Amino acid sequence: MNWGHKLTIVFIGFAGLIGTMVYKCTQQKFDLVSEDYYVQELKYQDKIDGNKAASEISPVTISQTANDVIIQMPEELKGLSLKGDVWLYCASKAADDVKLPLTLDANGIMEINKNHITGSSYTAKISWSSGNTKYYKELPLVVTR
Template identity: 30%
Template sequence: MKINWGTGIVLAFVAFISFILFFVVRMSMDNRADHDLVTEEYYKHELAYQDEIDAQNNAKKLEKIQLKRTEEGLLVVFPETIDYKKIKGKVSLYRPSNKHLDFDLDLRLSNTSLLIPDTRLLGGRWDLKIMWEYQGVEFLQKESFNY
């Protein structure tokens, strides 16, 4: 049987398309590739995105919240110009590699700092989101750090 150049081109296209389809099917069925959304209520968070932008702009007008690593854990230090007794809010820690390690802490300050215990933080990358309210104005600061 003789194969001319036209048949060779058709066979090459069929082989290439089969190769691509094999990998598309294999990757879409692989359990190691998790295709979940980053957050459980993604669309609800998207609707409130403008509020987050406004809160971030409010936070830029103040001194930045400092993060300090200590032997006891991570210390979140608020500006001393703010009365810490009037601060309400939440600190969210998000671990991109494992959603089971994510946790939230309510802001209950006895001084200008909040200690996140070392036992709660495993080594690796963390995304920190500090949402707080002071005198009716909302603030938001986002940080990424390696612990």
């Protein structure tokens, strides 16, 4: 085999390698934190203000039972009309995200059945309002089965 054949084999191998890498790159899935991240970035000051307001009252707590994730709202807000939502954000897979409206019982507790939660590691992003005051809190959550 002369040097011309060897050079041709090297070029064909290189082209095959580049073609394989391009194919694998196009098959890779990249989840964005949010599809409308620019709009959310413009409203980021609301999160800062909400986090500050939430730090001035007793903390939101998250606990677990065998079947449920329990979110306990602050005592100061018990009995007040609260509106908001809970976003269980899974950083590794957007399909595992869970978004729910904030629905509290008379004791200020929200229970989320673990059957609705497919992943294990989340950031619980809780935003709510009471009157004209907006609150926001992020808490880590590792769901145990």
